[in-house]
Amino acid sequence: MTESPPLFVAEHLHKRFGDQVVLEDINLSFNAGSISGIMGPNGAGKSTCFNVLTGMYRPDGGSVFFDGEDVTGLAPERIVEKGISRSFQIMNLFDEFTALENIMVATNRVRHGLHRPFWDLRADSEISHKAAEVLAMVGLTGLENSLASDMSYGQRRALEIAVSLATEPRIVFLDEPTQGLGADGRANLADLIGTLQEKFTLVIIEHDMQFLFRLANRISVIHWGQIIAEGTPDELKANEWVRTSELGKMTTC
Amino acid sequence: MLTTKGKAPIVSRQMLVFFAILLSYPLWADAAGLYEYLGIEIVIFIIYALGFNLLLGYTGLPSFGHGAYFGVGAYGYGLAQLYLDAGFIPGLLLAMLAGTVASGLVALFLSHRRGIYFALMTIAFGQVFWFLAIKLRGLTGGEDGLLNIFRPDIDFGLFQISLKSNFAFYYAVALIAVLVTLLLWRLVHSPFGMAIQAVRMNETRARFVGYQVWWIKWTVFTLSGAIAGLAGGLLNVAQESAFPDTMSLHASGLIVMMVLIGGGFVSFWGPVVGVIVYYLARDLLGSITEAWLLWYGLLFMAVMMFSPEGFAGGWGKLVAWVRRRKQGEVLMGGAQND
Ligand SMILES: Nc1ncnc2c1ncn2[C@@H]1O[C@H](COP(=O)(O)OP(=O)(O)OP(=O)(O)O)[C@@H](O)[C@H]1O
Ligand SMILES: [Mg+2]
Numbered sequence: 398m399t400e401s402p403p404l405f406v407a408e409h410l411h412k413r414f415g416d417q418v419v420l421e422d423i424n425l426s427f428n429a430g431s432i433s434g435i436m437g438p439n440g441a442g443k444s445t446c447f448n449v450l451t452g453m454y455r456p457d458g459g460s461v462f463f464d465g466e467d468v469t470g471l472a473p474e475r476i477v478e479k480g481i482s483r484s485f486q487i488m489n490l491f492d493e494f495t496a497l498e499n500i501m502v503a504t505n506r507v508r509h510g511l512h513r514p515f516w517d518l519r520a521d522s523e524i525s526h527k528a529a530e531v532l533a534m535v536g537l538t539g540l541e542n543s544l545a546s547d548m549s550y551g552q553r554r555a556l557e558i559a560v561s562l563a564t565e566p567r568i569v570f571l572d573e574p575t576q577g578l579g580a581d582g583r584a585n586l587a588d589l590i591g592t593l594q595e596k597f598t599l600v601i602i603e604h605d606m607q608f609l610f611r612l613a614n615r616i617s618v619i620h621w622g623q624i625i626a627e628g629t630p631d632e633l634k635a636n637e638w639v640r641t642s643e644l645g646k647m648t649t650c
Numbered sequence: 651m652l653t654t655k656g657k658a659p660i661v662s663r664q665m666l667v668f669f670a671i672l673l674s675y676p677l678w679a680d681a682a683g684l685y686e687y688l689g690i691e692i693v694i695f696i697i698y699a700l701g702f703n704l705l706l707g708y709t710g711l712p713s714f715g716h717g718a719y720f721g722v723g724a725y726g727y728g729l730a731q732l733y734l735d736a737g738f739i740p741g742l743l744l745a746m747l748a749g750t751v752a753s754g755l756v757a758l759f760l761s762h763r764r765g766i767y768f769a770l771m772t773i774a775f776g777q778v779f780w781f782l783a784i785k786l787r788g789l790t791g792g793e794d795g796l797l798n799i800f801r802p803d804i805d806f807g808l809f810q811i812s813l814k815s816n817f818a819f820y821y822a823v824a825l826i827a828v829l830v831t832l833l834l835w836r837l838v839h840s841p842f843g844m845a846i847q848a849v850r851m852n853e854t855r856a857r858f859v860g861y862q863v864w865w866i867k868w869t870v871f872t873l874s875g876a877i878a879g880l881a882g883g884l885l886n887v888a889q890e891s892a893f894p895d896t897m898s899l900h901a902s903g904l905i906v907m908m909v910l911i912g913g914g915f916v917s918f919w920g921p922v923v924g925v926i927v928y929y930l931a932r933d934l935l936g937s938i939t940e941a942w943l944l945w946y947g948l949l950f951m952a953v954m955m956f957s958p959e960g961f962a963g964g965w966g967k968l969v970a971w972v973r974r975r976k977q978g979e980v981l982m983g984g985a986q987n988d
Contacts, residue, residue, distance in 0.1 A: 491856075503859035
């Protein structure tokens with residue numbers, strides 16, 4: 398196996414809010430085509446890490462590289478153009494749009510078509526066809542014309558993922574996609590994420606260790622703003638901290 | 651819940667109804683106890699309100715200082731006549747330009763703000779323009795206003811059309827309203843229209859699917875400022891003068907009320923309804939009592955309480971209810987009531 402350089406690299410990320418240091422010194426790298434997991438207790442800084450990687454916040458130190466290019470501190474809309482997208486822990490949808498419109502508005506073609514006043518999107522079967530395909534990827538076929546606000550919690554979780562796929566990213570960051578889902582929902586989502594791996598490089602924040610152990614190629618554990626452990630699922634299962642925290646229920650830290 | 655649904659024809663059915671009423675008004679106004687000049691003001695404010703709703707209803711950005719751009723248009727038109735002898739169409743284009751420049755500059759400061767901060771800054775800037783209109787006496791005539799801007803003829807080179815009569819001027823305003831309506835209708839049904847609604851629903855998500863949100867806000871604010879400037883210029887033609895009052899906080903608040911009472915949050919046509927309701931209230935209630943504005947205020951409160959989505963929202967609900975009943979009747983064999 399030849400080692401190709403990782404698709405996405407973060408070096409020495411540092412982020413503080415006021416005098417609260419949330420990210421001390423974070424180093425991460427994600428290989429193309431892989432699924433990477435991020436674990437850690439509540440308040441460890443996982444979401445903040447995603448926020449820094451995807452442009453919500455500028456890091457106070459360190460750099461972010463995507464496909465060899467320095468993307469540190471770029472605004473979210475620039476980050477998206479590079480081929481990076483994300484979902485949110487607290488759902489962020491266009492509630493008064495239908496599922497299909499949620500996807501359409503997120504596509505590159507629509508975004509690059511703002512100067513075309515005579516382009517009637519809803520009459521453009523190619524655009525709606527493509528959007529329907531994205532919905533199909535997350536199992537929402539048949540719900541194209543449901544308002545996002547009328548959908549069930551689990552469907553909204555799926556739509557949250559679909560919207561982040563609609564921008565045709567190369568790498569997708571998913572922040573706790575299973576949050577609030579029951580066992581069935583989690584199992585379905587795990588299957589879904591398995592299928593997405595063929596098309597996207599994925600990074601997933603997840604509290605559910607079994608979920609990550611099943612899916613991820615590599616897992617990093619964030620605690621106290623540092624990466625305290627890193628490795629394959631098998632390596633991590635043997636890790637002291639992971640074992641003790643799993644017994645003591647990591648979520649309560 | 652203002653969303654553009656379904657395929658969007660260039661001209662819709664409601665639009666034809668609107669155009670029909672608009673273009674036939676002078677023919678039946680008298681019979682209805684109305685008058686041409688009232689039509690002129692109503693249509694000017696419809697233009698203003700439609701542009702304003704692009705900002706308020708579609709993009710969800712509340713401006714309580716839009717009177718500034720309306721006023722800048724009115725003064726811009728007046729100054730263009732006084733100093734440049736510009737004529738009707740160039741004068742209106744300059745009024746639009748004045749509205750564009752003023753709102754475009756302000757929007758640079760606003761477009762990175764949201765919510766209450768955005769709203770407060772619109773007020774602050776609005777007050778600045780109002781203050782300038784009063785203080786720059788040499789240019790604006792101060793509190794007295796800019797007077798004696800006589801209506802020029804429309805010059806088509808080979809022939810001229812006089813705007814001296816309200817009848818002729820009404821049709822000039824109505825034609826402009828038709829153009830503005832077609833343009834805005836097209837815009838809200840285009841990808842740009844979808845993007846501004848996305849910004850209203852979720853600004854954060856809009857950024858994270860790649861929209862340059864500040865640019866979108868800037869563009870919408872400036873566009874609505876340009877249309878306000880055009881409407882202001884037209885009001886100058888109507889009144890043959892420009893007054894600082896059009897820029898007051900009170901006047902800026904009125905356009906917000908008109909759009910809300912009509913249902914700008916739920917319908918493209920909400921602003922049209924709102925303007926008509928306001929002027930009819932002013933004229934009908936005003937002929938009964940001096941305190942008509944009090945009654946209008948109470949009407950506003952009642953609408954906001956019982957149909958927060960305005961007249962258009964109430965109408966939409968009524969139509970849906972009637973439809974449901976009809977379907978119910980069909981399902982139940984027609985005869986039954988529930
Ligand atoms: N914008 C902000 N301003 C101030 N403090 C913040 C901000 N965002 C996050 N924090 C703080 O940073 C710390 C890490 O928060 P973060 O949301 O990254 O944790 P997390 O690992 O995602 O936790 P969870 O598992 O609960 O989602 C918390 O103490 C939080 O209060
Ligand atoms: Mg989090």
